[in-house]
Amino acid sequence: MATQAQFRICPDTGLKVHLPAQALIKANAVAAVVFLAIGGLFGLSVALTRWPAVHLLPAEWFYLALTAHGADVLLFWIIFFEMAVLYFASAILLGSRLAAPKMGWLAFILMLVGAVTANIAVLQGESSVMFTSYVPMKAAPHFYLGLILFAVGALIGVFVFFGTLIVAKDERTYEGSIPLVTFGALTAAIIAVFTIACGAIILVPTFLWSIGIISHIDPLTYKVVWWGMGHSSQQINVSAHVAVWYAIAAIVLGAKPLSEKVSRTAFFFYILFLQLASAHHLLVEPGISSEWKIFNTSYAMYLAVLGSMIHGLTVPGSIEAAQRRKGYTNGIFEWLRKAPWGNPAFAGMFLSLVMFGFLGGITGVILGTEQLNMLMHNTLYVPGHFHGTVVAGTTLAFMAMTYLVVPLIFRRELVLPRLAQWQPYLFGIGAAGISLFMMGAGTLGVARRHWDITFTDARLSFDVPAGAFLMMGLNGICAILAALGGLAYVVVVVGSILFGKRKDAPAPAARPATPPMASPIASYGGEGTLKLPGTMVLVSVFFVAFVLYYYVNWKYLASVWPLR
Amino acid sequence: MSESAREEPKHGGEPRPPVMQRILDNPFLLLFLGVTIPTVFYVLWAVMELTQIPIAK
Numbered sequence: 001m002a003t004q005a006q007f008r009i010c011p012d013t014g015l016k017v018h019l020p021a022q023a024l025i026k027a028n029a030v031a032a033v034v035f036l037a038i039g040g041l042f043g044l045s046v047a048l049t050r051w052p053a054v055h056l057l058p059a060e061w062f063y064l065a066l067t068a069h070g071a072d073v074l075l076f077w078i079i080f081f082e083m084a085v086l087y088f089a090s091a092i093l094l095g096s097r098l099a100a101p102k103m104g105w106l107a108f109i110l111m112l113v114g115a116v117t118a119n120i121a122v123l124q125g126e127s128s129v130m131f132t133s134y135v136p137m138k139a140a141p142h143f144y145l146g147l148i149l150f151a152v153g154a155l156i157g158v159f160v161f162f163g164t165l166i167v168a169k170d171e172r173t174y175e176g177s178i179p180l181v182t183f184g185a186l187t188a189a190i191i192a193v194f195t196i197a198c199g200a201i202i203l204v205p206t207f208l209w210s211i212g213i214i215s216h217i218d219p220l221t222y223k224v225v226w227w228g229m230g231h232s233s234q235q236i237n238v239s240a241h242v243a244v245w246y247a248i249a250a251i252v253l254g255a256k257p258l259s260e261k262v263s264r265t266a267f268f269f270y271i272l273f274l275q276l277a278s279a280h281h282l283l284v285e286p287g288i289s290s291e292w293k294i295f296n297t298s299y300a301m302y303l304a305v306l307g308s309m310i311h312g313l314t315v316p317g318s319i320e321a322a323q324r325r326k327g328y329t330n331g332i333f334e335w336l337r338k339a340p341w342g343n344p345a346f347a348g349m350f351l352s353l354v355m356f357g358f359l360g361g362i363t364g365v366i367l368g369t370e371q372l373n374m375l376m377h378n379t380l381y382v383p384g385h386f387h388g389t390v391v392a393g394t395t396l397a398f399m400a401m402t403y404l405v406v407p408l409i410f411r412r413e414l415v416l417p418r419l420a421q422w423q424p425y426l427f428g429i430g431a432a433g434i435s436l437f438m439m440g441a442g443t444l445g446v447a448r449r450h451w452d453i454t455f456t457d458a459r460l461s462f463d464v465p466a467g468a469f470l471m472m473g474l475n476g477i478c479a480i481l482a483a484l485g486g487l488a489y490v491v492v493v494v495g496s497i498l499f500g501k502r503k504d505a506p507a508p509a510a511r512p513a514t515p516p517m518a519s520p521i522a523s524y525g526g527e528g529t530l531k532l533p534g535t536m537v538l539v540s541v542f543f544v545a546f547v548l549y550y551y552v553n554w555k556y557l558a559s560v561w562p563l564r
Numbered sequence: 565m566s567e568s569a570r571e572e573p574k575h576g577g578e579p580r581p582p583v584m585q586r587i588l589d590n591p592f593l594l595l596f597l598g599v600t601i602p603t604v605f606y607v608l609w610a611v612m613e614l615t616q617i618p619i620a621k
Contacts, residue, residue: 165591177589186591190598197599198607220617224610228602264588271594275602282610287617292609300605 006097010408011504013251015522017409020101021091025084025409027108029402030497032080035115036395037490039072044483047434051476052453052469059451063128066449068119070131074390075150075233076115081398082188082240083107083157084405089185089243090164093522096173099163103156110153118146130449132230135206135217144207148200155196158189177524180257180264181250184243187267188236194275195236198228220287231278234390238308239270241352241397245315248349248397250521251404252340255322258314259526266314269307276300280368284377290370297368305365312357312542317535319350321527332534348400348424352393355428359388359435362546372553375560378449381442388435391482396428399489406493412500420492427485433478441471443556 008017042065048056049065057065091098098104120142121127127139165186168174178186202225208214246263249255257263279296282288323335340346363385366372376382403420406412414420444465446453453472455462580586587593 162591162595177585183588186594187598190591190595193595194599194602197603218614221611221614224614225607228607232602261584265584268588268594271598272601275598276606278602278606279610288610288613292613296606 012408013521015092015408016095018091018097020104021087021098022409024098024101024104024108025087025092025405027105028080028084028087029405029409031108031112031115032077032084032398033402033490033493035072035076035080036486038119039069039077040483040486042066042069042072044479047476047479049451050453051472053473054476055452057451060125060128062451063130064122064125067128067130067133068122071118071122071147072115073395074131075147076111078237078390078394078398079150079154079233080111080115082192082236083111083154085240085244085398085401086157086161086185086189087164088405088409089179089182089247090161090168093179093182094164094168094174095522096164096168096171098160099167100160103163104160107153107155107157107160110156111150112153114146114148114150114153116146117142117149121146132226133206134226135209135219135222138210141207141210144203144210148203148207151196151199151203154192158192158196161185161189174522177260177264179522179524180260181243181247181521183264183267184239184246187270188239188243190271191232191236191239191275195229195232198225198232202226202229220285223282223285224288227278227281228275231281232275234386234394235270235274235277237390237394238274239267241356241394242267242308242311242315244397244401245311245349245353246318247521248345248400248404249315249319249322252343252346252349253319253322254520255318255527256520257526258317258321258530258532259528260524261526262310263314263526266307266310269303269310273300273304274307277304277364277368280364280373283370283373293370297370297373301368302365305361308357308361312353312361313535313539315353316350316538317530317532318527320532320535321529324531332537336534342421343403344420344424345400345403347421348396348403348428351424351428352396352400355396355432355435356389356393357542358545359432359439360385360393361389362549363388363439365546366550366553372557375553375557376439376442378447379442380438380446380448382448384435384438384440384442387431387438392428392431392435396424396431399427400424402489402493406496406500407503410497410500411503412496413503414492415495415500416492419488423485423488423492425485426488427482430478430480430482430485434475434482437471437475437478441468441475444468444471446472 006019008019009015010017045057045065046062046069048054049062087098087104090096121140122143124140127143129137129139129143133139133143165178177183202222205214206217206222209217246257276296279293280301283293283297319339320335323339328335328338339350363381367376367382367385403414406414442448444467445462446464446468453464453468581589
């Protein structure tokens with residue numbers, strides 16, 4: 001049982017903060033930012049190599065950098081930050097003690113040792129197997145071992161989250177249902193269990209294969225199970241960043257969800273169906289039936305997409321409702337014009353919301369449609385799509401959340417506030433450009449994962465259209481912009497943690513008499529209105545874009561595969 | 565009906581939340597569903613099909 005001395009009350013939000021949970025949030029957030037910085041640097045070198053006029057790295061370095069970039073940003077940055085989100089959404093939002101903080105530290109140490117080990121293996125040059133590490137390509141044994149240690153650590157962290165839910169319920173630190181943000185984190189944790197199980201099922205035998213104990217790994221079985229981890233890990237991100245959208249809207253604007261029931265149902269769709277979208281990576285594999293492919297990517301995935309579209313309505317809707325409550329009721333868009341665009345937490349969140357929907361969301365449906373997938377399978381369109389989801393969507397949302405974590409958890413004021421204001425726009429525009437131009441190049445046939453887009457030494461030549469070179473150049477320029485945005489983020493966050501002015505000392509652990517500004521984040525209850533003309537216009541624009549883009553791709557398919 | 569409304573008790577006593585809310589309030593039922601459904605429809609179904617591919621001679 002935790003004593004009152006282990007808690008403090010946040011003077012800004014009124015939230016009851018368990019200090020061991022706070023320490024774990026800090027450790028995981030710092031580790032996340034370090035791996036983002038390392039992975040981002042590798043990502044810049046990859047983009048500059050893909051820019052034909054620059055072609056920065058030799059081939060062997062390119063594949064090394066691509067492997068490190070994938071592991072550092074798609075796994076380590078994201079999952080360290082998600083651990084911080086899980087601890088925040090459980091112990092802090094429920095006003096509870098964290099279950100088993102020592103296990104939380106064990107999880108952190110395992111994850112850190114695993115991530116460092118995998119990075120060392122990659123930098124030694126014998127593990128340039130890229131993020132997917134498809135067999136029969138063989139990495140050094142400690143590459144797989146590092147990933148396994150990281151996954152085991154993450155699983156322990158996830159169960160600390162589940163344990164905290166039990167503790168909070170038993171000790172009655174909340175009444176009724178858990179808050180919506182905690183429910184979003186629960187969704188992420190559930191998907192994480194499936195993800196890590198798939199990772200263990202495939203990486204443990206692959207590790208044994210790498211040290212010679214197992215003679216053979218079937219490549220197709222590997223792909224199926226690996227994508228259960230590889231793609232589902234990105235679905236953890238989706239759930240976590242949607243929870244972060246709701247959290248930022250609640251903390252910055254006092255926004256409540258439009259309807260708790262509807263938003264929870266949308267997360268429920270994620271729990272049931274989101275992981276099945278992993279199948280879109282296997283749509284051209286022989287040996288798996290069309291029934292499996294179409295059920296998993298079309299029918300089931302569309303229900304998960306429905307969940308995302310519900311959030312796409314309710315998050316801006318909750319912001320509009322909160323703004324209208326404050327009196328911004330003139331016209332359709334006064335609430336949006338007078339939103340706190342100078343607050344990097346809000347700006348990053350809203351940009352993430354828009355770009356995730358338009359760039360990552362619509363293109364995910366295109367890739368999940370079996371026929372349309374043939375147009376761009378294994379082209380640069382695929383990384384273009386997931387830079388729309390994971391970079392413009394998740395990473396930007398997590399960056400935005402950091403601007404709240406630094407003052408609320410680290411109790412430091414932000415240094416360089418002007419730079420912090422510009423950072424989400426700089427990074428967001430860069431990330432959007434990376435996504436768009438890679439998708440453009442992919443639509444023109446540029447292969448993914450290849451050092452030389454022209455295939456100059458290949459026996460069968462491939463004439464890349466001139467437009468693809470333009471796309472790759474623009475992709476390089478946008479990567480530089482995103483890297484500058486990423487650098488600005490690291491400078492502001494690290495500078496604030498080390499040199500930021502300390503905020504006032506923690507208050508004694510007693511509930512404040514006045515309602516905290518963030519009470520909507522920690523309570524149950526919706527706005528209960530749909531009088532949201534601005535949101536309805538935005539959603540209509542989204543649907544028109546969706547329908548047009550879907551039509552254009554079918555038209556394109558008809559032109560490359562004509563029936564005469 | 566407001567967001568926090570509960571069903572009326574049929575025979576007195578504490579009001580019982582609606583079925584859907586009880587499902588959503590049960591994290592371990594959700595965990596079971598969230599792991600079982602993709603395991604059956606994504607992993608097991610695919611692996612069963614892969615095991616039926618004849619081995620090349």
